[in-house]
Amino acid sequence: MHNLSDLIMTTSRFLSLFFRGSLVKRIIIGLVLGVLVALISPNLESTLGFNLAEKVGILGSLFVKGLRAVAPILIFVLVIAAIANRRVGTKSNMKDIVLLYILGTFGASVIAVFASFAFPMHIPLSTAADSISPPGSVADVFTVVISNIFSNPVDALATSNFIGILAWAIALGMTLRHAADTTKNVFNDFAEAVSKVVHLVISLAPFGIFGLVASTLADKGLSALWNYGHLLLVLIGSMLFVALVLNPMIVYWKIRRNPYPLVWQCISVSGLTAFFTRSSAANIPVNIDLAKKLNLDEETYSVSIPLGATINMAGAAITITILTLAAVQTLGVVVSIPTAILLSVVSAICACGASGVAGGSLLLIPLACSLFGISAEVAAQVIAVGFVIGVLQDSAETALNSSTDVLFTAAVCMAEENKNNG
Template structure:
């Protein structure tokens, strides 16, 4: 057993996760009833990540700002620009692909027990209310907009605090980060439970009827991940972008795919930024911020499903309206984290642009929930991996201007 554990620890985390994934699939296909108890492993893993992520973000951001030295430049302006650009282009790609490959839907009953926001003003209002949320309540409910706002305010308020106070905050931040590394060690077992539960609960039968819709959705997201994002990275760092793109997809996208939560993947992204040698003052803010506003996958989902409803109803769409949809989907996607149900519940908002009634739009949401096992997984993988990709791109752009060598495998 000791020899086995030593060999297991010598494997990279990605290889361990792939082994857990394969075992989960085999158990789900061969002995689903006997192996059912392993579902708890996935629940515990995601629960642990979701529990530690809000506390980690709060202390990391507060500590980074409190200890930030005057004159030390961060890349936040560049990163925010890349976040917004990437989300808009994702929505635009989804609109273009939806026109080339129009999809018609067999509408189903709307999602029960959920309410879509009434308009963009309601989404923005919810975001603003989240900013001024009670800090304890924000951490308890994993309201990352509220957590970020309080962490930033406290960080600035503590800039002139005694060094001993700053050291204490830094020590707490390091301690929480250590707990995160312990949790991530259990990722192979957690993902084994998650993939087992996904296969035994949803199967593939319910997805076959929506194969074309899934192909368009996944195709758009892959286009963004493997074509659009690499172009953005190349323009900024002026070298082959794919080593960085694939590293982010491998080390961040895989875990995000199975946890289906950008928030739960924040600790994973923090660890990847550290491995890449990025500036902690920057990524401790940009990664949790990206989990709330960098939503390329959500923009794709909103655009594709909205235009699927449009094609189903035979509504003619002109180019200016399609462009407006791209902008609206990007704005709505940035607000997805502030709305219960995420990107799917923002479809009625986009559908209203074409005069589609809320009743029909909610039937489209129902379709979204059916294909959610794949749609949400791929969407989260794209969203979360892009947080690290754009944070690293901004940092490497700065290194290039300073004449530093960019080594993607080992950071600087």
């Protein structure tokens, strides 16, 4: 009886690891336990005829279904709320900052396309190759996009037509900019409610990762871990290239002098903090303090930095592009570079809506996948893969996004100051 009590107590403490502490630590625990179950499962099956990895795999399947369920409504309400509440009439040089935000985000996704072609990736997915309908050319992609844009909004939500969802959300958001504040508040509250549901689903990620890793590794072997490592290297490598090459080039274009002192200052102060907080919104005060130290115009950075936390999403664009193209390459879908570049446009648009949501960039992957005929079910599996590597991926992504907010703000302010002094 005493031994049974000790066993129950030990099991209770063990299960509490999945519910308490930071999500990152719990995902790591789920990942490690999944690997252990995959290792012992063959022995259990040979001796007891019980496939443990297959049984716990149901947790991964449920997690994927949960992600698939929340993604369409999440995109719909967040985009409507964001556009409807966008402030207008800000200072004139905000146009230059927004231009840099858009240029940086689009440039990052283009770099991700070339990185994906230079270092092809394969990730564990469960699907039939003949279920994929790849686009034949750039014209085919345009045809699919235009056709999906004019879909019925209810049908778009029901069938996970993410292009149609995005189109209707933008149209409604633009229209609602002229609505009463009470109406806008309703959409804000609705977006907040959906975000809380998403947080609930994300909180179950340790269980989902546990089941996915166990079933995947038991089926495909430990060699599948290399695919995760390869994917992570391409992701972080692309982000480093943007931070240390692309961004300095953009800054030099604006200030016409060595950009690296400013780049290093932004990375060491803003990027380092954001890496550990993993939240662009939480890092806004850090960026504002840095802007003060750089003697930037307060009327500018008080608007541009919070705005950047919403629309300046180079890291998110890289994540969406690389994970989508990894799925494309895994499924054997043949696409040309020009066709893939179209993904950059979609990634840049998607990334602007990734702010403020846990795993936001991952949850927007289905929208990009839909361009290549990849079903929402497979796209949800790609999201789950993203959570496996998310411990480092999300930290690096946030560091790039947040440090670039203050970097581009500083570049425009310095360029304006040089212009006035000249």
